[in-house]
Amino acid sequence: MKTLVKKISPWIGYLLLLLLLPQFFDSVLAVSIFNQMAIAIVFALSYNMLLGQGGMLSFGHAVYFGLGGFLAVHALILIEFETLTFSIIYIPLVGGLFGLLAALFIGSFSTRKAGTVFAMISLGVGELIAASSLIFVSFFGGEAGVSGDRTYGPPFFGVEFFQNIEIYYLAAAWVFIATLFMYLFTQTPAGRMANAVRDNPERAEFIGYSARWVRFISFAAAGFFAGVAGGLFALNYEFITEENLNAVTSGRVLLMAYIGGLGYFIGPIIGAVVLTLMNSLLSNYTELWMLYLGILFVLTVMFLPRGFAGFIMMHQLAWTRGKLKSLALPYVKTGVPATVFLAICVALIELSHVEGEALHYLGLELSQDSGLTWALLLIAATAAFIATRKTLPQLRNAWIEANHMEDSSGEADP
Amino acid sequence: MTVLSLRNVHKNFGETSIIRGVDLDIHEGEKHAIIGPNGAGKSTLFHLISGRYHVSSGTILYKDEEIQNKTPYEINRLGLARSFQVTNIFPRLNVFENIRCALLWSHGYAYSFWQLLGRQQALNDNAMEVLQQIGLENRANYPAGELAYAQQRALELGIAVASGADLIMLDEPVAGMSHSEAEKAVQLIRKITQGKTLIMVEHDMNIVFDVADKISVLVYGEIIASDSPENIRGNARVQEAYLGEVVSGA
Amino acid sequence: MIEVLIFATLNGLVTGLLLFMLASGLTLIFSMMGVLNFAHASFYMLGAYFAYSISLYLGFWGGLLFAPLIVGVLGALIERYGLRKVHDSGHVAELVFTFGLAFLIEEAVQFFWGPDTKNYQTPDLLDFPLFTLFGQEFSAYRGFMITISVGIFVALYYVLTRSRIGIIIQAAITHPNTVANLGHNVPLIFMLVFGVGTALAGVAGVIAGPVLTTFPGMALVLGSIVFVIVVIGGLGSLAGAFIASLLIGLLQSYAIASDVGMADLLNLLGLEFARDHPLDDLWTLTLPQIAPLLPYLLLVLVLIFRPSGLMGKREQ
Numbered sequence: 001m002k003t004l005v006k007k008i009s010p011w012i013g014y015l016l017l018l019l020l021l022p023q024f025f026d027s028v029l030a031v032s033i034f035n036q037m038a039i040a041i042v043f044a045l046s047y048n049m050l051l052g053q054g055g056m057l058s059f060g061h062a063v064y065f066g067l068g069g070f071l072a073v074h075a076l077i078l079i080e081f082e083t084l085t086f087s088i089i090y091i092p093l094v095g096g097l098f099g100l101l102a103a104l105f106i107g108s109f110s111t112r113k114a115g116t117v118f119a120m121i122s123l124g125v126g127e128l129i130a131a132s133s134l135i136f137v138s139f140f141g142g143e144a145g146v147s148g149d150r151t152y153g154p155p156f157f158g159v160e161f162f163q164n165i166e167i168y169y170l171a172a173a174w175v176f177i178a179t180l181f182m183y184l185f186t187q188t189p190a191g192r193m194a195n196a197v198r199d200n201p202e203r204a205e206f207i208g209y210s211a212r213w214v215r216f217i218s219f220a221a222a223g224f225f226a227g228v229a230g231g232l233f234a235l236n237y238e239f240i241t242e243e244n245l246n247a248v249t250s251g252r253v254l255l256m257a258y259i260g261g262l263g264y265f266i267g268p269i270i271g272a273v274v275l276t277l278m279n280s281l282l283s284n285y286t287e288l289w290m291l292y293l294g295i296l297f298v299l300t301v302m303f304l305p306r307g308f309a310g311f312i313m314m315h316q317l318a319w320t321r322g323k324l325k326s327l328a329l330p331y332v333k334t335g336v337p338a339t340v341f342l343a344i345c346v347a348l349i350e351l352s353h354v355e356g357e358a359l360h361y362l363g364l365e366l367s368q369d370s371g372l373t374w375a376l377l378l379i380a381a382t383a384a385f386i387a388t389r390k391t392l393p394q395l396r397n398a399w400i401e402a403n404h405m406e407d408s409s410g411e412a413d414p
Numbered sequence: 415m416t417v418l419s420l421r422n423v424h425k426n427f428g429e430t431s432i433i434r435g436v437d438l439d440i441h442e443g444e445k446h447a448i449i450g451p452n453g454a455g456k457s458t459l460f461h462l463i464s465g466r467y468h469v470s471s472g473t474i475l476y477k478d479e480e481i482q483n484k485t486p487y488e489i490n491r492l493g494l495a496r497s498f499q500v501t502n503i504f505p506r507l508n509v510f511e512n513i514r515c516a517l518l519w520s521h522g523y524a525y526s527f528w529q530l531l532g533r534q535q536a537l538n539d540n541a542m543e544v545l546q547q548i549g550l551e552n553r554a555n556y557p558a559g560e561l562a563y564a565q566q567r568a569l570e571l572g573i574a575v576a577s578g579a580d581l582i583m584l585d586e587p588v589a590g591m592s593h594s595e596a597e598k599a600v601q602l603i604r605k606i607t608q609g610k611t612l613i614m615v616e617h618d619m620n621i622v623f624d625v626a627d628k629i630s631v632l633v634y635g636e637i638i639a640s641d642s643p644e645n646i647r648g649n650a651r652v653q654e655a656y657l658g659e660v661v662s663g664a
Numbered sequence: 665m666i667e668v669l670i671f672a673t674l675n676g677l678v679t680g681l682l683l684f685m686l687a688s689g690l691t692l693i694f695s696m697m698g699v700l701n702f703a704h705a706s707f708y709m710l711g712a713y714f715a716y717s718i719s720l721y722l723g724f725w726g727g728l729l730f731a732p733l734i735v736g737v738l739g740a741l742i743e744r745y746g747l748r749k750v751h752d753s754g755h756v757a758e759l760v761f762t763f764g765l766a767f768l769i770e771e772a773v774q775f776f777w778g779p780d781t782k783n784y785q786t787p788d789l790l791d792f793p794l795f796t797l798f799g800q801e802f803s804a805y806r807g808f809m810i811t812i813s814v815g816i817f818v819a820l821y822y823v824l825t826r827s828r829i830g831i832i833i834q835a836a837i838t839h840p841n842t843v844a845n846l847g848h849n850v851p852l853i854f855m856l857v858f859g860v861g862t863a864l865a866g867v868a869g870v871i872a873g874p875v876l877t878t879f880p881g882m883a884l885v886l887g888s889i890v891f892v893i894v895v896i897g898g899l900g901s902l903a904g905a906f907i908a909s910l911l912i913g914l915l916q917s918y919a920i921a922s923d924v925g926m927a928d929l930l931n932l933l934g935l936e937f938a939r940d941h942p943l944d945d946l947w948t949l950t951l952p953q954i955a956p957l958l959p960y961l962l963l964v965l966v967l968i969f970r971p972s973g974l975m976g977k978r979e980q
Contacts, residue, residue: 057756109968116700117971119759120895124963127888131957135949189518190527192507196515199504205486206464206496207577208519217525247888251767258760263506291775294768301761302746305753353775 011180018172022165029280031164035236037276038171039229042178044256044268046225051254052262053186054218055198056111057119060126061226061253066245067102067129068095068227070140072234076148088153088161092174092231099227100220107219112212114201123247130246145241148234164236171232178228183265185221194218255293259300261307270308288353292346323402330391330398337387344381351377415442417581417611418463418494423472423482425455425462425635432458434635435472440581445612447626449619451655455635456615457499460585463613464496465489476581491519495579499586499615501566503573505559509550512558512569514541516576541576547606548572564595568602575606582607584614588621600625623647631655667798672921673914678806680913681813685868686890687897687905688820689861695900696836696857698755699747702762705887706769707862711735711869712878713777716784724787732866739862740855747858748851766883774880782878809871816864817906824902833857892963898973907974912959919958925950 021034043065050056072095078084110121133140140146150161159166185191193214197204201211234240243249252275260271275293282289304311318324343362351359351366351373359366366373418440425433432455440446448456461467463474465486474482481489504512514537521537523529531537545551548568553561558569567587575582587603588596600621603612616622622629623643630640633655639646646652690704714734715727722730742765750761786805793801824830836843836853844850869882876882893912897904927948966973 051756055756057759113971115755116899117967119700120891121964121967123888123891124960124967128957128960128964131960135953135957184530185527187530187532188527189523189529189531190525192511192515192531193518193525195507195511196504199506200502202466203498203502203504203573204515206490207516207573208487208490209525210485210487213525217527221527247884251763254760254763255767288771288775291768291771294764294771297764298746298761298768301753301757301764302749305750305757349775 014179015176018176019169021172022168026165028164031168033276033280034168035164035171035232036280037273038168038175039232039236040256040272040276041175041269042225042232043229043253044260044272045179045182045265046222046229047253047257048262048265048268049182049185049194049218049222049225051257052264052267053191053198054194054215054222055114055201056122056215056219057115058122058250059119059247059254060122060124060129060250061222062245062247062249063106063126063129064099064103064223064226065230065233065249065253066133066240066242068099068230069234069240069244070146070230071095071098071227072231073146073148073238073240074139076150076152076234076238077146080149080152085154087156088150088235089156089170091150091235092228095231095234096224096228099230100224102227103220103223107216107223111215111219114197114211114215118215126245126247126250130242133242133245140242143242145239145243147239150235150238161235167236171236174228174232178225179269182221182225186265190214190217255297259297259307261309261311261313263306264309264313267307267309274308286350288349291349318402321402327395327398327402330395334388334391334395337384337391341381341384341388344377344384348374348377348381416440417442417444417477418613419475420463421473421475423459423462423474424470425458425467426470432635433462433469436632436635436637438630438637438640440611440613441628442580442611443609444628445607445614445626446628446630447614447616447622448630448632449616449622450632454632456632457585459632460496460583460613460615463489464494464583490577490579493580494583495574495577495581496583497570497574497585497587499589501563501570503558503566503569505557507558508555509558509561509569510541510545510554513544513572513576514538516573517541517544520577520579544572544576548602564591564599567591567599571599571602571606575610579610581611581613584612584616586615586617588616588618596621667800668921670797671800671802672917674802674806675921676914676917677910678809678913679917680910681810681817682868682872683886683890683893683913684906684909685813685816686865686886687893687909688817688902689864690890690894691897691900691902691905692833692857693861694894696833697747697854699758699762700891700894700899701861702759702887702891703765703769704762704862704865705883705890706766707735707739707865708869708872708886709773709880709883710738710769711866712784712873712882713773713782713869714866715870715873716782716878717777719784724785724789728867728870731870732863735866735869736859736863740859743855743858748854766887770880770883777880779880782873784873784878786874805875809875812867812871816867820864820902889959892959896959896963896966896973901973904974912962915958915962916955919951919955922951925953 022031025031025034043061046064047058047061050058050061072091075084075091075094076088079086079088106125110118110125134142150167153161161167161170186195193204193209194217196207197209197211197214204211204214230240230244233244256271256275257268258271259274260269261267278289278293278296282292286292300307306313315324315327318327347359347361347366350361351368354368359368366377416439418438420436420438423433423436424431436459448459450456458467462469462482465481465484465488469482472482473480476489476492476494479492481492481494504515507515514531517537517540521534521540523534523537542551542554545554548571550561550565550568550572553565558566561569567590571584571587574584584603588599591599596618603614603625612625614622614625616625626643628640629643629646630637631646631649631652632638638655639649639652641649686704686708690701693699693701693704711731715724715731718727718730746765747758747761750757786803790803790805790808792804794804794807795802824834832843832848833853836848836850843853873882876885889912893908894905896912897906897908925948927950
């Protein structure tokens with residue numbers, strides 16, 4: 001009973017969070033960001049089924065997202081012209097099924113090998129479909145894409161989906177269901193064998209499993225959920241273009257999943273939330289947000305190879321031992337100058353980019369023409385950098401101290 | 415009854431022949447050791463039987479079924495399991511999951527994505543039993559990649575025997591272990607292969623003569639003798655080709 | 665007809681050789697470090713941009729001399745302080761790192777040089793037609809591109825097979841530990857190879873910049889094609905990369921120059937289709953239209969039927 005409560009409570013929390021979010025932030029912008037997050041979460045989780053859980057590095061996952069989305073928009077058009085009649089709440093399922101179909105076809109030859117061969121086939125197929133989409137105009141609509149209207153379907157309990165907030169609740173329901181099923185998949189024999197094949201495809205074959213079949217199943221499932229995300233995209237934006245299935249979108253989902261943390265189920269959710277926020281909020285403040293995103297990505301790969309989720313989980317051991325407190329002060333000591341350093345770097349970058357006028361930054365007004373400003377910023381940056389470097393060894397020692405294994409902690413060999 | 419028989423098996427890599435016409439019969443319940451100098455082709459022979467390599471010519475029969483062209487997983491499903499000379503586990507899965515994965519196919523789950531592992535009582539109990547057998551029950555939640563070497567070797571054995579295969583092939587199971595570790599491993603091997611057929615490649619002659627009731631000697635891709643341990647000890651050809659120095663030195 | 669063929673061949677040759685300059689560096693880096701450098705074409709773009717900036721002060725030839733050096737040093741530094749750090753986290757992390765690097769370099773280029781196309785011109789010295797054939801001119805600059813590319817190929821071949829450092833590099837590709845045990849500094853060799861590989865990409869950027877236009881998307885245009893080439897040629901095979909580069913260059917050039925379409929094919933078969941058919945797009949397809957698709961189609965086919973590539977070693 002107790003374990004059941006322990007298992008179910010995160011899910012109830014997740015559901016409540018999804019349902020209550022618009023109560024706290026109800027602006028048009030907030031709801032539109034939540035909708036984007038919902039799409040990104042499903043997409044990033046589906047990507048993690050490939051890379052994080054199945055060890056398949058894909059550079060073309062947007063294909064299934066985009067194809068699902070295109071079919072979903074076409075389904076909306078068919079509903080509009082009354083060729084079909086069903087509630088639009090099922091649209092993500094339509095997208096999912098088409099994503100599944102595409103994944104079944106492409107997976108039939110691409111999952112034979114993992115590693116570089118798989119990565120290259122995914123790249124080739126991705127480019128091939130993105131390029132074809134510009135040629136086959138009647139289905140893909142060329143550069144302009146295709147658009148539909150979500151309000152023509154039969155109302156769902158009186159809801160006609162004119163407003164974004166209505167779409168949000170629909171998306172939230174789909175996100176919850178999709179997350180739940182993707183999690184449950186990890187707990188099935190096929191899901192666990194995907195991990196085993198990721199770790200050691202050769203040994204998996206010697207315990208009765210064809211690595212290819214195991215990969216194929218994960219691949220198909222990932223295609224299905226990517227298609228669901230594409231369907232959600234179609235519902236939210238009511239149009240879709242070639243850009244949604246090309247390499248840029250494929251790259252973005254890789255970025256989300258990686259920054260969030262591939263090894264953890266929750267990682268891609270964190271990545272999707274953080275990147276969507278950066279995408280929509282940061283772009284309001286600076287034109288250079290893509291540059292910051294690139295820097296963040298490269299730094300994450302270098303210093304947090306297991307992503308944000310991995311960084312959080314690193315503290316689990318210290319936490320269970322009650323030693324998290326001993327880390328707090330060193331964190332502050334290093335964190336403050338490091339943050340100051342980064343803030344000044346951003347100021348320098350922004351300052352060099354403003355044209356003519358002064359830069360308003362953190363309540364300061366900085367002038368590009370003043371040599372003094374530049375000099376002060378550079379000196380402050382250097383000082384903050386030195387302070388960070390000086391305090392770093394203390395943090396490292398505190399870290400080692402907090403995680404130090406007292407040998408024979410009840411686990412001694414018999 | 416003959417469980418496994420090799421008939422005139424050859425294996426070439428390009429111009430080089432590694433296995434040059436091997437005939438071998440393994441009987442049910444036998445503990446059969448294959449010995450021979452380095453480079454004799456012992457590991458290659460294992461790879462041929464278990465399906466990692468395909469034979470260049472010849473036939474391999476397992477319970478009267480030809481298996482020389484089958485894939486490793488097809489062969490494994492027939493009831494033939496093996497371990498590896500170099501530890502070959504699932505490093506990021508925990509110890510329990512390693513064993514549970516090894517059990518999945520024989521418990522009939524195949525590629526199921528509609529059953530939850532946590533609810534499969536018989537499967538989970540079975541996995542715990544195997545863990546107890548190999549003495550890793552208190553490491554169940556450790557990532558397999560972080561175990562000590564001897565423990566990884568025990569896990570390697572566990573994965574091989576977990577599925578309850580009738581024929582178990584162990585490739586240098588105690589390689590790299592200290593003397594006391596090796597002794598423990600031999601006890602473990604005895605325990606978990608009870609009532610099963612065992613084929614083993616091993617360099618440590620004490621262990622070979624301790625465990626095996628039949629020994630085949632492989633030299634340059636050919637079996638030069640296949641007999642009981644006593645007769646092998648006394649076989650002049652074997653002495654000359656391989657054992658001489660070892661036995662006199664021991 | 666014949667003039668189309670000749671010019672298509674010449675243009676294909678120019679593109680193919682240019683592609684090889686990128687592919688050779690990528691292949692060298694892959695065979696040494698096992699890393700497919702996603703950012704390789706970004707170094708090519710940096711080459712073009714550096715050369716453009718330098719040419720404003722020192723002219724084209726100054727750019728040709730210094731830009732590849734700067735790119736090479738930058739590449740070596742990135743290897744030393746970035747890639748080497750990521751190496752411990754495994755191959756996927758390395759690949760993802762170079763992927764992020766490509767993204768970052770594109771943004772950085774826009775930051776420093778702005779999003780618009782740069783007016784990077786061919787030098788006056790080479791601004792004349794090399795020869796005129798059937799009334800069409802073949803510019804001296806294209807001749808110059810061919811000369812440089814062939815020159816680099818010969819030099820590279822000579823260095824790799826004849827020089828001491830080349831032999832060490834070849835040994836380090838297959839047996840890094842042995843080479844290290846012989847007292848050679850393998851990490852230094854890695855850094856050097858990465859630097860040289862990126863510098864080669866830089867050279868390609870310098871000479872391609874004026875012809876293929878210098879803009880922030882130029883890495884993206886060529887990036888995946890170069891990838892396609894090294895995979896089709898067989899990962900790690902210089903000869904394979906050479907053949908694949910020419911193959912792709914010529915294939916695309918012929919496809920663009922031809923005016924054959926599905927309609928012609930259907931006519932040939934004596935079939936006819938209504939114009940308003942839903943599959944109209946398919947019946948009106950022309951070869952120039954699918955030219956950009958061909959490399960990827962080839963890639964997928966090669967990977968399915970011969971995963972080790974044209975010249976790659978067969979897998980066990």
